[in-house]
Amino acid sequence: MTLDIDTLLDDPATRILVCCGSGGVGKTTTAAALGVRAAERGRRVVVLTIDPARRLAQSLGLAELDNTPRPVAGIDTSAGGALHAMMLDMKRTFDEVIEGHATPEKASQILENPFYQALSSSFAGTQEYMAMEKLGQLRAQADAGEHDWDLIVVDTPPSRSALDFLDAPQRLGSFLDGRFIRVLSAPAKAGGRAYFKVMSAAIGTATGLMTKLLGAQVLKDVQTFVAALDTMFGGFRERADATYRLLQAPGTAFLVVAAPERDALREASYFVERLEDEGMPLAGLVLNRVHTGPAEGLSAERALTAAEDLDDAGEHALTAGLLRIHADRMRLSEREKAVASRFVQAHPAVEVAQVPARPQDVHDLDGLRGVGADLARSGQPVLSV
Amino acid sequence: MASQGFRTDSARRRPARSLPAGQRETDWPGVRLHIVTGKGGTGKTTAAAALALALASGGHRTLLAEVEGRQSIARLFDVPPLPYEETKVAVAPGGGELYGLAVDPKAALLDYLEMFYRLGRAGRMLEKIGAVDFATTIAPGVRDVLLTGKVYEAVRRRETIRDGGAEVERPVYDAVVMDAPPTGRITRFLNVNEEVVGLAKVGPIRNQANSIMTLMRSNLTAVHLVSVLEEMPVQETADAVTELEQIGLPVGGVFVNMVREPFLPPSALEAATRGSLDRSEVLDGLAAAGLGRRSRATGNDTSHAALATALLEEAAGHGERVAMEHTERGELLSLGRPTYELPALAGGIDLGALYQLAGLLGEQGAA
Ligand SMILES: Nc1ncnc2c1ncn2[C@@H]1O[C@H](COP(=O)(O)OP(=O)(O)OP(=O)(O)O)[C@@H](O)[C@H]1O
Ligand SMILES: Nc1ncnc2c1ncn2[C@@H]1O[C@H](COP(=O)(O)OP(=O)(O)O)[C@@H](O)[C@H]1O
Ligand SMILES: [Mg+2]
Ligand SMILES: [Mg+2]
Numbered sequence: 001m002t003l004d005i006d007t008l009l010d011d012p013a014t015r016i017l018v019c020c021g022s023g024g025v026g027k028t029t030t031a032a033a034l035g036v037r038a039a040e041r042g043r044r045v046v047v048l049t050i051d052p053a054r055r056l057a058q059s060l061g062l063a064e065l066d067n068t069p070r071p072v073a074g075i076d077t078s079a080g081g082a083l084h085a086m087m088l089d090m091k092r093t094f095d096e097v098i099e100g101h102a103t104p105e106k107a108s109q110i111l112e113n114p115f116y117q118a119l120s121s122s123f124a125g126t127q128e129y130m131a132m133e134k135l136g137q138l139r140a141q142a143d144a145g146e147h148d149w150d151l152i153v154v155d156t157p158p159s160r161s162a163l164d165f166l167d168a169p170q171r172l173g174s175f176l177d178g179r180f181i182r183v184l185s186a187p188a189k190a191g192g193r194a195y196f197k198v199m200s201a202a203i204g205t206a207t208g209l210m211t212k213l214l215g216a217q218v219l220k221d222v223q224t225f226v227a228a229l230d231t232m233f234g235g236f237r238e239r240a241d242a243t244y245r246l247l248q249a250p251g252t253a254f255l256v257v258a259a260p261e262r263d264a265l266r267e268a269s270y271f272v273e274r275l276e277d278e279g280m281p282l283a284g285l286v287l288n289r290v291h292t293g294p295a296e297g298l299s300a301e302r303a304l305t306a307a308e309d310l311d312d313a314g315e316h317a318l319t320a321g322l323l324r325i326h327a328d329r330m331r332l333s334e335r336e337k338a339v340a341s342r343f344v345q346a347h348p349a350v351e352v353a354q355v356p357a358r359p360q361d362v363h364d365l366d367g368l369r370g371v372g373a374d375l376a377r378s379g380q381p382v383l384s385v
Numbered sequence: 386m387a388s389q390g391f392r393t394d395s396a397r398r399r400p401a402r403s404l405p406a407g408q409r410e411t412d413w414p415g416v417r418l419h420i421v422t423g424k425g426g427t428g429k430t431t432a433a434a435a436l437a438l439a440l441a442s443g444g445h446r447t448l449l450a451e452v453e454g455r456q457s458i459a460r461l462f463d464v465p466p467l468p469y470e471e472t473k474v475a476v477a478p479g480g481g482e483l484y485g486l487a488v489d490p491k492a493a494l495l496d497y498l499e500m501f502y503r504l505g506r507a508g509r510m511l512e513k514i515g516a517v518d519f520a521t522t523i524a525p526g527v528r529d530v531l532l533t534g535k536v537y538e539a540v541r542r543r544e545t546i547r548d549g550g551a552e553v554e555r556p557v558y559d560a561v562v563m564d565a566p567p568t569g570r571i572t573r574f575l576n577v578n579e580e581v582v583g584l585a586k587v588g589p590i591r592n593q594a595n596s597i598m599t600l601m602r603s604n605l606t607a608v609h610l611v612s613v614l615e616e617m618p619v620q621e622t623a624d625a626v627t628e629l630e631q632i633g634l635p636v637g638g639v640f641v642n643m644v645r646e647p648f649l650p651p652s653a654l655e656a657a658t659r660g661s662l663d664r665s666e667v668l669d670g671l672a673a674a675g676l677g678r679r680s681r682a683t684g685n686d687t688s689h690a691a692l693a694t695a696l697l698e699e700a701a702g703h704g705e706r707v708a709m710e711h712t713e714r715g716e717l718l719s720l721g722r723p724t725y726e727l728p729a730l731a732g733g734i735d736l737g738a739l740y741q742l743a744g745l746l747g748e749q750g751a752a
Contacts, residue, residue: 023425024617053617122573123523158569160425160455175523180515205507206516209498213590214524222524263426295695298676306674318662319670321649322696325703328648331731359705361616 003284003351005376009038009151013251016139016152017283020165021257022267023158026288026355028052029362029371030257031155032060032085036365037372039083040076043151046084046138050131050155055363060085067092069138069147074365084149090130094120097133097239102228110228115221123175127157128168129240136243162256162271166247166278169240176226180206184219185226253283258343260290260336265343272347284351286375287340291333291357293326300330353377412638412723412750416607418540418600419562419637422571422625423611424618428642430457430564431734432611432727435742436640437562439752441481442743445559448539449474450486452532453566458485462736471539475736477743484558486539490521493531501589526580530594533577536563537597540605568610568625575601575608576632607637612717614641614710619717626720638751639722641714643729647707649700657697658704667693725749 008014019031028049035047046069052062060072062085069084098116099107110116120126135154142149156165175181183203211219246252254275258268268285275282307323310316344352355374362371413419419440421433430451437449448471451458459466462474467485469492474485494517498504504511511517521528542557566574573580578598581591600606608629612622622639629636647654656662671689718724725746730738746752 054620055616118526119523158425160453175518178515178518180519181523183514202510202514206511206514209502209504209507209511210516210520210524212502212588213498213520214527215588215591218524293695294698295692298692302676306676310670310674313673316666316670316673318649318653319667319674319696321653322667322670322700323674323676324648325699326696328645328731329699335733359702360709363616 001349001351003286003353003375005034005037005353005372006041008253008283009034009041009043009376012150014151014253015251016135016154016246016253018154018156018165018247018252018254019257019286020156020162020254020271021286022162022264023160025257025259025264026286027158027257028056028155029368030255030286030288030355030375031153032056033362033368033371033375034255035083035085035153036072036075036368037376038151038153039072039081040079040369042079042081044082044148045151045153046086046142046147046149047153048086048088048131048134048138048155050088050127050157052087052155053361053363055361057087059364062087067096067134082148084147088127088131088134090127091121093130093134094126106228110225113221113225113228115218115225119225123172125164125168125172128159128165129172131155131157131165132169132240132243136239136246139246162267163274166274169244176229181222181226183207185223185230248278248280250281253281255283255286257286257288260287260340262339265339269343269346272350282350284353285343285347286353286355288355289357290340290354291329291336292354293329293333295326296330296333298326298330300327300334303327303330410750411752413607413752415604416637417556417558417560418536418606419560420565420575420601420606420608421562421611421640422565422568422608423640423642424569424621425567427611427613427618428640428727429567429611430461431739431742432609432640432642433562433564434458434461435727435739435746436609436752437483437560438475438477438481438739438743439746440560440562441477441483442747442752443477443479443481445477445481446484446557447477447481448484448486448558448561449564450488450536450539450561451564452488452536453564454487454489456487457564458487461734461739475739478740486535488532488535490528490531491517493535494521494527497531497534497589497593526577526594527590529574530577530581530590530597533563533575533597533601534593536561537593537600540600565608568621571608571625572628572632575629575634579632602633602635604635606635608634609637609640610722611640611642613643614713614717616713619713622717623720626722636722639717639720639724640751641717641724641726644726645710645729648703654704654707656704657700658708660697660701662697662700664693664697667696723750725751 017034019027021027028051031047031049032052035045039045049062052060057063061070067086067089069086072083072085075083095111098110102110131154135152138149138152141147142152159165184207207219256268256271258264272282303323304327307320307327310320353375355371358367358370362368419436421429421436423429434449437447441447449458456466458474462485464474467487469487469489471484471486473482475483477483495508498508498511521531539558540561543554544557545552545554565571577594581594610622610625612618626636649657653662668689671692676692727742727745730741732738
């Protein structure tokens with residue numbers, strides 16, 4: 001089935017579009033292309049990008065990373081739309097969350113804590129968590145009327161697995177809420193009194209060993225961090241939960257982006273199944289960087305045989321070269337079709353849009369418009385199964 | 386050394402050498418730890434495996450270690466998931482052996498505790514209470530020290546063998562290849578010393594971090610970068626070279642992966658991109674090859690003219706792509722590192738393909 005992108009973009013009920021998929025498949029490109037297209041069709045859009053390629057960032061006016069959406073120049077606003085774009089600064093987002101939840105003294109105490117600094121800049125999952133947090137903020141700003149955005153397009157972090165985006169916030173939460181941390185910060189809270197007695201010897205040993213291994217300072221940093229966070233912790237989790245619910249709410253649609261390669265489509269499959277389990281609405285699959293050709297009727301084999309015949313005859317070297325280019329492309333295309341049709345067979349209800357591989361990177365507004373047009377191209381031949 | 390100046394886009398293989406086993410001429414004499422990084426998906430695992438095979442060939446023993454808990458080695462060599470144990474995964478040409486190891490930080494931590502504190506059953510208790518999880522996931526830097534530490538240990542491990550009557554000591558592995566995290570995380574990952582500054586000033590983890598850093602900064606180590614000829618991976622490669630040099634880690638070679646040979650000579654490629662190829666020549670060629678009639682089976686229009694237009698359009702894209710790759714290759718070469726090229730293999734990567742890539746790496750002097 002073909003995915004009808006324009007209907008999705010034009011529908012005022014579509015409020016949040018999340019582009020997910022494994023790394024390098026074109027999530028950022030797709031998110032930016034959707035933003036441009038929606039804006040030029042009249043939506044008031046904000047795009048949250050995570051790690052745009054340098055030149056793409058420049059052409060969106062994102063040279064400066066200030067964690068706030070900025071208007072994108074060069075957008076055709078004649079249909080009444082507008083485009084803002086921003087690039088996520090995860091550490092800053094985390095800092096702002098802390099600042100927004102604690103008294104100034106307490107906030108600076110946390111921000112200076114070495115454990116917090118490590119957590120906010122390097123913990124696997126922080127980026128996903130902060131992407132969610134930022135999405136929640138943008139939506140809240142829109143709802144509060146601070147901005148007139150009516151569509152938020154979200155890119156997701158370059159994780160190796162598409163599922164990280166959904167799982168990381170909870171994972172981070174449960175680490176911070178983990179048993180050993182609670183033991184460290186307040187041993188008595190880890191269980192009832194009886195439990196505490198039984199466990200206290202073990203806890204003593206464990207704490208002793210960890211102190212030897214890591215040093216007393218680390219454990220102290222963790223303790224002060226958790227203690228400082230304790231009062232705002234509830235609010236913290238509630239926020240993450242609220243954003244997660246936002247993803248389940250009507251108005252949110254997910255687009256899973258994949259390249260026509262085995263690994264990327266395997267991840268896409270997991271994601272599609274996961275969305276189903278969570279009751280989250282999947283708009284469709286974007287199959288990006290597909291090698292299609294204008295001369296599909298000529299098979300790789302025939303083209304190669306013909307090229308060899310010409311070479312044997314010692315003439316028409318140019319035509320032989322063109323036939324080899326074609327044969328190479330057809331081979332690639334056949335391989336891509338084979339993996340893609342396996343996905344289609346496994347998920348027949350998932351709507352698909354295909355974006356051809358461009359010879360070059362997509363790094364300016366025109367490139368993004370081109371990708372947007374490809375995404376929307378209706379009546380595209382659906383992958384033959 | 387592989388040539389470091391600009392090279393043309395055509396194949397550039399050196400003649401095969403015929404040196405006795407153990408005395409190969411390589412760009413990395415004395416290097417025992419090869420760390421392979423690159424942007425995600427560029428072929429780190431593939432290149433690391435091919436390099437490990439190449440280093441094993443001719444009767445050597447190498448270890449390929451992965452550190453991201455993804456069982457990429459098992460998948461690549463089509464063997465069952467690797468236990469936390471060095472496992473032979475392939476033999477190399479000329480009788481070498483390739484071992485694989487999936488480093489697991491939790492198991493590595495328990496190893497340590499056992500080694501330094503003779504824990505016995507207390508290790509289980511640590512797990513139960515969440516302390517192992519804590520130390521391997523959120524105590525800053527510890528996880529990376531544990532992962533690199535295991536690899537460090539494998540590089541340094543020695544064994545005593547009987548050679549005739551005499552007892553000889555030698556390293557267990559002639560070389561260790563680490564399939565490392567991607568460029569975005571590599572500096573932090575390898576800079577273990579810096580990462581654990583907040584930790585105990587003494588104690589096994591700290592000492593370990595110091596020893597690891599000493600090895601990694603020495604000429605026993607080379608950090609190789611894998612890239613494909615596209616903007617983002619090339620940019621990340623250049624950034625990584627700068628960052629690695631800043632922290633004093635020895636940058637190794639650049640592995641240019643998935644290289645495709647151009648199908649036309651440079652002048653024709655240029656003309657193709659400009660759209661000024663000789664169309665009538667193509668029409669003649671198609672006629673000579675007997676192509677371009679309407680296909681009765683599919684009803685597709687494959688008449689000469691339409692086919693010529695289609696082929697010219699594909700050629701234009703090809704020309705544009707080759708030009709872009711040429712620019713990106715120039716960027717990579719300007720880094721001034723030894724460069725090795727690995728072709729895009731049409732059939733994908735299986736064991737046979739790995740042998741082929743290993744052979745090419747050997748010929749180019751990477752191993
Ligand atoms: N030279 C090559 N020719 C053809 N296919 C290749 C080549 N090198 C790698 N591949 C394929 O490209 C894909 C990515 O390769 P690989 O898994 O080695 O990359 P990676 O950098 O380790 O990825 P990750 O960042 O996910 O760890 C794999 O499907 C692999 O088989
Ligand atoms: N259809 C396409 N044709 C050509 N290049 C593309 C296409 N889609 C993406 N790219 C390029 O691929 C690279 C990775 O894309 P990006 O959107 O950053 O991926 P992700 O966000 O999924 O990691 C970028 O350089 C981008 O320009
Ligand atoms: Mg991205
Ligand atoms: Mg890999």
